[in-house]
Amino acid sequence: xxxxxIRRDQAADAPNLEEIRKVPIIASLVLGAFVAILNQxxxxxxxxxxxxxxxxSANTIQWLTTAYMLxxxxxxxxxxxxxxxxxxxxxxxxxxxxxxxxxxxxxVSPGFSVMLIGRIxxxxxxxxxxxxxxxxxxxxxxxxxxxxxxxxxxxxxFFAPAVGPTLSGWIIQNYSWRLLFYIVIPIAVIALIxxxxxxxxxxxxxxxxxxxxSFLFSTIGxxxxxxxxxxxxxxxWGSSEVRVSLIVGVIFVAAFVWRELTSENPLLxxxxxxxxxxxxxAGVSSVLNxxxxxxxxxxxxxxxxxxxxxxxDSGLLLLPGAIVMGIMSPISGAxxxxxxxxxxxxxxxxxxxxxxxxxxxxxxxxxxxxxxxVYTFRxxxxxxxxxxxxxxxxxxxxxxxxxxxxxxxxxxxxxAASLGTSLLITVMSNRTTLHYAQYVNNVSSTNxxxxxxxxxxxxGLAAQLGQPxxxxxxxxxxxxxxxxxxxxxxxxxxxxxxxxxxxxxxxxIMSLFLRRAKKAASKERQTAIHALPAPAKMxx
Numbered sequence: 001x002x003x004x005x006i007r008r009d010q011a012a013d014a015p016n017l018e019e020i021r022k023v024p025i026i027a028s029l030v031l032g033a034f035v036a037i038l039n040q041x042x043x044x045x046x047x048x049x050x051x052x053x054x055x056x057s058a059n060t061i062q063w064l065t066t067a068y069m070l071x072x073x074x075x076x077x078x079x080x081x082x083x084x085x086x087x088x089x090x091x092x093x094x095x096x097x098x099x100x101x102x103x104x105x106x107x108v109s110p111g112f113s114v115m116l117i118g119r120i121x122x123x124x125x126x127x128x129x130x131x132x133x134x135x136x137x138x139x140x141x142x143x144x145x146x147x148x149x150x151x152x153x154x155x156x157x158f159f160a161p162a163v164g165p166t167l168s169g170w171i172i173q174n175y176s177w178r179l180l181f182y183i184v185i186p187i188a189v190i191a192l193i194x195x196x197x198x199x200x201x202x203x204x205x206x207x208x209x210x211x212x213x214s215f216l217f218s219t220i221g222x223x224x225x226x227x228x229x230x231x232x233x234x235x236x237w238g239s240s241e242v243r244v245s246l247i248v249g250v251i252f253v254a255a256f257v258w259r260e261l262t263s264e265n266p267l268l269x270x271x272x273x274x275x276x277x278x279x280x281x282a283g284v285s286s287v288l289n290x291x292x293x294x295x296x297x298x299x300x301x302x303x304x305x306x307x308x309x310x311x312x313d314s315g316l317l318l319l320p321g322a323i324v325m326g327i328m329s330p331i332s333g334a335x336x337x338x339x340x341x342x343x344x345x346x347x348x349x350x351x352x353x354x355x356x357x358x359x360x361x362x363x364x365x366x367x368x369x370x371x372x373x374v375y376t377f378r379x380x381x382x383x384x385x386x387x388x389x390x391x392x393x394x395x396x397x398x399x400x401x402x403x404x405x406x407x408x409x410x411x412x413x414x415x416a417a418s419l420g421t422s423l424l425i426t427v428m429s430n431r432t433t434l435h436y437a438q439y440v441n442n443v444s445s446t447n448x449x450x451x452x453x454x455x456x457x458x459x460g461l462a463a464q465l466g467q468p469x470x471x472x473x474x475x476x477x478x479x480x481x482x483x484x485x486x487x488x489x490x491x492x493x494x495x496x497x498x499x500x501x502x503x504x505x506x507x508x509i510m511s512l513f514l515r516r517a518k519k520a521a522s523k524e525r526q527t528a529i530h531a532l533p534a535p536a537k538m539x540x
Contacts, residue, residue: 022140022141024198024199024200025136025140025198025199025200025202026133026136026137026140026149026153027194027198028092028191028194028195028198028199029092029129029132029133029136029195029199030133030153031190031191031194031195032092032095032096032129032191032195033129033130033133034159034160034187034191035096035099035160035184035187035188035191036099036122036125036126036129037160037164038160038163038164038184038187039099039103039122039126039180039181039184040065040068040164041160041163041164041165041168041322042164042165042167042168042171042180042183042184043064043065043168043180045164045165045168045169045172045300045311045314045315045318046168046172046177046180046311047061047062047064047065047297047300047301048300048301048304048305048311048314049172049177049304049311050064050112050115050177051305053177054111054112054115056112057429058301058425058428058429060112061112062297062421062422062425063116064115064116064119065293065297065421066226066418066421066422067116067119067120067123068119068120068122068123068126069123069293069414069415069417069418069421070123070222070223070226070414070415070418071119071120071123071124071127072123072126072127072410072414073127073222073411073414073415073418074127074218074219074222074223075123075124075127075128076127076128076131076407076410076411076414077214077215077218077267077268077407077408077411078210078215078267078268078407079127079128079131079132079403079406079407079410080131080267080268080269080403080404080406080407081208081210081211081267081268082128083131083132083135083203083403084203084204084205084206084207084208084403085205085207085208085210086205087201087203087205088132088136088199088200088201088202088203089195089196089199089200089201091128091132092128092129092132092195092199093192093195093196093199094125095125095126095127095128095129095132096125096129096188096191096192096195097125097192098121098122098124098125099121099122099124099125099126099129099188100125100185100188100189100192101121101125102118102119102120102121102122102123102124102125103118103122103181103184103185103188104118104181104185105117105118105121106118106119106122106181107178107181107182107185108178118181127414130410131403131406131407131410132203133153134390134394134406134410135202135203135402135403135406136202136203137149137150137153138394138399138402138405138406139202139203139399139402140202143395144337145337146337146391146394146395147332147333147334147335147336147337147388147391147392148330148333148334148336148337149333150329150333150336150387150388150391151329151330151331151332151333151334151336151387153329154325154326154329154330154333154387159326163322164315164322165314165315165316165317165318165319165322166312166315166316166318166319167183167315168180168311168315169310169311169312169313169314169315169316170311170312170315171183172311172312173310173311173312203403208265209265210267211259211263211265211266211267213259214256214259214260214263214266214267214268215267217252217253217255217256217259218252218253218256218267218268220248220249220252221248221249221250221251221252221253221254221255221256222249222253222415223249224245224246224248224249224252225245225246225249225250225253225415225419226249226415226418226419226422227245227249228242228243228244228245228246228249229246229419229422229423229426231245257270268404268407268408268411269401269404269408270408271401272397272401272404272405272408273408275396275397276396277392277393277396277514277515278393278394278396278397278405278409279393280393280510280513280514281341281389281390281392281393281394281396281409281514282390282393282408282409282412282413283412283510284345284389284507284510284511284514285385285386285389285390285393285409285412285413285416286412286413286415286416286417287416287503287504287506287507287510288349288352288382288385288386288389288504288507289413289414289416289417289420290416290417290419290420290421290423290424290500290503291352291356291420291500291501291503291504291507292382292386292417292420293417293418293420293421297421297424297425298359298424298425298428298493298496298497299314299317299318299359299371299375300314300318301428301493302362302371302489302490302493303317303368303371305489306364306486306489306490306493307364307368309368313368317368317371317372317375318375320372320376320379321375321376321378321379321380322379324376324379324380324383325379325380325382325383325386328380328383328384329383329387332344332348332383332384332387332388333387333388333391335384335388336388336391336392340392340515340516341388341389341392341514341515341516342511342512342514342515342516344384344385344388345384345385345388345389345511345514346508346511346512347381347384348381348382348383348384348385349381349385349504349507349508349511350381350508351377351378351380351381351384352378352381352382352385352504353501353504353505353508355374355375355377355378355381356378356497356500356501356504357497357498357501358374359371359374359375359378359497360494360495360496360497360498360500360501361494362490362493362494362497363490364486364487364490389511389514390409390413392514392516393405393409394406394409395516420500420503423499424496424499424500425496427492427495427496427499428489428492428493428495428496429492430492431491431492431495431496432485432488432489432491432492432493433488433492434488435487435488435491435492436484436485436488438488439484439487439488
């Protein structure tokens with residue numbers, strides 16, 4: 001890797017990183033990111049309850065998650081431009097304010113449509129937080145210690161997933177789901193106050209031109225692709241609406257890529273992908289996210305909607321896995337600095353593949369404890385992957401591409417997570433319909449054994465209720481069809497987990513080619529960073 005060349009106009013305004021108090025800055029950013037992640041994990045457990053309250057299907061309700069991630073995917077590409085246009089303080093405080101407003105909209109929403117708008121507003125604020133935090137960390141820490149820094153931050157970052165599901169389950173069981181958002185609002189206000197006091201400016205402000213065509217191309221392209229994947233669950237892959245959406249999406253995404261590669265002032269500098277290990281790391285993270293986010297939605301649906309456990313039980317099931325991720329985060333970060341990314345990726349993905357495969361064999365008789373243990377081990381495997389792979393990829397970039405690197409990596413990861421969620425929910429819905437049709441065919445008058453079984457059941461019910469045989473037959477049919485739907489749903493969830501297993505296998509093959517950044521290049525880059533002079537003012 002070539003030494004980084006710092007231009008004089010950049011150096012004049014660049015911060016002296018040695019003089020910055022790192023802890024208060026990182027603490028401010030983590031608190032803001034914590035509230036955004038807490039909100040997302042609170043909502044995951046509430047999804048089945050929201051399906052019932054809003055009277056919508058799984059394909060519809062998943063838009064609360066999909067639209068959130070899609071908005072992130074639309075906002076994140078412009079974060080590099082935002083970081084160069086606004087100071088660290090301005091950008092982060094604005095993002096937190098936007099997130100708070102979105103939380104208020106969700107809390108008072110009378111129906112699904114207003115809730116969806118609130119989620120989009122939330123995502124517009126939350127989408128800038130993670131790329132900004134990643135860029136600040138890249139500027140504050142040298143590559144040799146970034147893994148440890150990321151891991152230490154991960155303790156706080158994974159505390160939200162540890163608390164969120166259980167807290168959400170308890171609230172859903174005892175109070176209204178609206179309380180989930182009312183809890184987040186004061187925490188967001190506290191984060192605003194803390195950030196206003198302690199946050200300092202760490203990024204360079206160069207005021208680049210905004211590329212409106214790039215923004216339009218990315219918005220239309222990504223939105224059309226996601227809409228096509230989502231509607232495939234309702235209308236089928238052969239639907240003209242789905243096909244048109246996917247074609248439009250591909251065309252506009254291609255136009256966005258062309259625009260970014262030919263523009264003098266790209267909104268998102270896609271030339272970061274010329275760094276091979278960075279591109280490979282982003283690819284592994286993206287494929288992995290497809291499997292992870294879909295699985296996070298499937299498990300609560302199985303536990304609550306199929307098995308009938310309470311929202312609190314669902315949250316308690318997810319709690320150990322989140323705690324394990326929080327504990328393992330600093331350990332995996334330190335291991336990244338010591339042994340590199342490839343051993344961690346291979347080890348973590350082997351565990352992820354095995355546990356996801358096991359979740360693909362759930363039945364109506366699978367015990368609660370078995371699901372908890374398998375899910376916890378799955379999160380243990382994920383703890384070696386989530387932050388380490390992205391950090392390892394970013395270590396291959398020179399400093400002046402940090403903001404574009406974090407924006408590009410987060411963009412492809414979030415879009416992949418959105419598409420993965422839509423794909424797995426679609427697989428679950430389609431396969432559930434197929435399995436249900438097969439069960440219904442078996443429960444027909446042309447099946448003598450099933451007919452006599454149902455007839456006997458109807459006679460017993462009619463005798464117990466003191467009703468005619470016709471009434472008993474109707475009740476027996478309703479019970480059998482209900483059981484058929486339950487079993488069909490379990491099989492649909494199993495099929496979706498098996499698809500997730502295949503996706504994880506693809507990520508495993510890609511991870512075999514990962515390697516760590518060369519120390520020599522890292523030292524050259526760090527020397528260039530330390531050569532920057534201190535500015536006259538750090539705060540605005």
